[in-house]
Amino acid sequence: MEIEFQNVGKKYESGQEALAQVSFHLQQGEMAFLTGHSGAGKSTLLKLMMMIERQSSGRIIVDGTDLLAMGKSLIPLHRRRIGVVFQNHQLLFDRSVFDNVALPLQVTGADSAQIGKRVRAALDKVGLLGKEKYNPMALSGGEQQRVGIARAVVNKPQLLLADEPTGNLDPKLSAEIMNLFQEFNHVGTTVLVASHDLALIARMRHRVLTLNQGRIVNDGGFN
Amino acid sequence: MYKRSSSVNQKGATRQNVTLKNSKKTRIKANVTSSFVMSLFFRQHREIFLKSLSRLLVSPLSSFMTLMVIAVALSLPGGLYVMLKNVQSVTSQWEQQSIISLYLFAELEDTEALALSHELSARSDVESVSYVSKEEGLRSFEQVSGYEHILSSLPENPLPIVLKVTPTQGVSLSSLDVLERQRVALEALNAVEYAELDAQWLQRLASFLNFGRQFVYALSLLLIVAVFLIVGNTIRSAVESRRDEITVMKMIGATDGYIRRPFLYMGLWFGILGGSIAILFIIAVSYWVGSSAADLIDLYHSNFELVFLSFKEFFMCLLVSSAIGVIGSWIAVNQHIAAIDLQ
Numbered sequence: 001m002e003i004e005f006q007n008v009g010k011k012y013e014s015g016q017e018a019l020a021q022v023s024f025h026l027q028q029g030e031m032a033f034l035t036g037h038s039g040a041g042k043s044t045l046l047k048l049m050m051m052i053e054r055q056s057s058g059r060i061i062v063d064g065t066d067l068l069a070m071g072k073s074l075i076p077l078h079r080r081r082i083g084v085v086f087q088n089h090q091l092l093f094d095r096s097v098f099d100n101v102a103l104p105l106q107v108t109g110a111d112s113a114q115i116g117k118r119v120r121a122a123l124d125k126v127g128l129l130g131k132e133k134y135n136p137m138a139l140s141g142g143e144q145q146r147v148g149i150a151r152a153v154v155n156k157p158q159l160l161l162a163d164e165p166t167g168n169l170d171p172k173l174s175a176e177i178m179n180l181f182q183e184f185n186h187v188g189t190t191v192l193v194a195s196h197d198l199a200l201i202a203r204m205r206h207r208v209l210t211l212n213q214g215r216i217v218n219d220g221g222f223n
Numbered sequence: 224m225y226k227r228s229s230s231v232n233q234k235g236a237t238r239q240n241v242t243l244k245n246s247k248k249t250r251i252k253a254n255v256t257s258s259f260v261m262s263l264f265f266r267q268h269r270e271i272f273l274k275s276l277s278r279l280l281v282s283p284l285s286s287f288m289t290l291m292v293i294a295v296a297l298s299l300p301g302g303l304y305v306m307l308k309n310v311q312s313v314t315s316q317w318e319q320q321s322i323i324s325l326y327l328f329a330e331l332e333d334t335e336a337l338a339l340s341h342e343l344s345a346r347s348d349v350e351s352v353s354y355v356s357k358e359e360g361l362r363s364f365e366q367v368s369g370y371e372h373i374l375s376s377l378p379e380n381p382l383p384i385v386l387k388v389t390p391t392q393g394v395s396l397s398s399l400d401v402l403e404r405q406r407v408a409l410e411a412l413n414a415v416e417y418a419e420l421d422a423q424w425l426q427r428l429a430s431f432l433n434f435g436r437q438f439v440y441a442l443s444l445l446l447i448v449a450v451f452l453i454v455g456n457t458i459r460s461a462v463e464s465r466r467d468e469i470t471v472m473k474m475i476g477a478t479d480g481y482i483r484r485p486f487l488y489m490g491l492w493f494g495i496l497g498g499s500i501a502i503l504f505i506i507a508v509s510y511w512v513g514s515s516a517a518d519l520i521d522l523y524h525s526n527f528e529l530v531f532l533s534f535k536e537f538f539m540c541l542l543v544s545s546a547i548g549v550i551g552s553w554i555a556v557n558q559h560i561a562a563i564d565l566q
Contacts, residue, residue: 077476
């Protein structure tokens with residue numbers, strides 16, 4: 001998926017200016033990090049991409065389509081092209097790991113044979129194939145985050161977004177998670193990871209967008 | 224690690240080729256896809272139909288309470304309806320000879336009155352006509368009223384000639400309209416000053432039954448509104464307890480229709496089960512009351528039989544209650560799903 005932000009601004013009704021004059025271009029198959037202090041606008045930027053929020057000014061173009069021109073009824077279809085990993089992973093504890101990961105496929109109406117195959121493939125990729133019957137509550141923090149990743153990638157999204165995916169994990173686990181994102185990027189998925197773990201980002205050697213008070217203050221490779 | 228995913232991709236690619244090859248046979252392809260979509264549609268609905276039932280069983284006590292409230296609220300108008308039906312059926316059996324009294328104009332001659340009497344008794348809708356002359360009227364009036372002295376002091380007999388017409392049609396609740404039309408027609412005759420149908424008690428009963436019917440309708444309306452509110456409130460708390468799930472579903476691209484569906488089925492289940500229990504209530508109460516009513520009927524040596532709800536009425540009851548369930552949850556779900564914001 002190819003994403004272009006053109007002078008995008010977001011002002012909340014409270015008057016708070018979350019983003020201002022944000023412009024960047026994420027190529028198809030690119031991987032980038034989004035960094036900055038908390039409150040710099042990272043989450044707002046991700047929400048605009050997912051159409052949870054709408055920008056106040058500027059244009060967001062996804063694969064040639066202006067998101068402002070996209071009607072409300074198309075929002076679900078837009079979101080199906082995007083896999084999202086949350087810091088607090090947003091897993092549902094009333095069902096098994098398998099059912100959590102199956103959710104994005106169930107929503108599209110896939111049949112159960114196909115769901116089984118793809119859920120197991122996704123769990124295999126994150127190394128949790130043996131734990132599909134567990135309740136996510138019984139898993140460690142790192143494992144829960146990997147279930148979240150499996151759910152994000154299970155329907156082969158064109159864009160993978162992650163909001164502080166390593167926020168609660170120790171450095172070793174964080175590195176594993178980042179490597180996973182890199183592997184998905186290698187098979188052609190566009191990846192954007194919001195993180196303030198600068199040391200880890202530095203080791204990954206990808207493009208870094210730095211936000212400060214809603215503005216992009218740095219866009220380039222990390223050195 | 225990627226072998227699996229690439230093999231899946233290849234399969235996807237072959238499937239695309241196949242569709243491409245078949246694209247010439249568009250009609251067949253269209254049929255295949257539409258039947259695929261239909262089977263998908265039915266499969267999803269069947270799954271959710273059963274899943275939503277199992278959701279009711281997750282909190283059996285509160286579901287049971289809700290069902291009972293719905294059932295009681297529905298069985299009240301249903302029971303009143305059965306009662307009304309019985310009262311109507313018992314009263315429709317009451318039939319007796321009726322009389323339409325024609326008060327003729329005072330200046331009319333006896334011969335003219337007699338001629339009219341013969342003419343009327345020849346009609347097919349008239350059984351017989353009895354002629355009450357002014358003198359006969361005076362005599363019977365004296366006997367009944369006890370006003371002999373006042374009447375005898377009058378210079379002349381003030382009473383008109385009366386023709387007592389017995390219609391072929393007996394009077395009952397169902398024939399009341401026919402007889403009323405006949406009375407109006409007789410009153411329109413030149414010689415007749417005033418015609419009176421002797422069925423006042425039946426007219427009172429008819430308007431009383433009419434009042435009863437209106438009362439049942441008004442009460443039913445109120446109770447149906449109550450069921451709407453109960454279903455709405457139950458669905459609202461069900462949506463609330465699934466807030467996390469709905470948030471995640473919205474995030475991963477579930478349509479509002481997909482999110483709404485299990486709650487609509489939940490409403491449908493409340494409607495079907497609540498309606499069924501209401502029917503059981505009505506049957507139970509009917510038999511309970513019916514046995515004591517049968518004793519009463521025996522005392523009067525009546526050949527009246529109690530009527531219960533017909534199969535068609537049971538079906539209507541279920542239909543109405545399921546419709547209330549679905550519509551009630553539709554309203555609640557639309558309000559509350561929209562209120563769940565992704566933040």
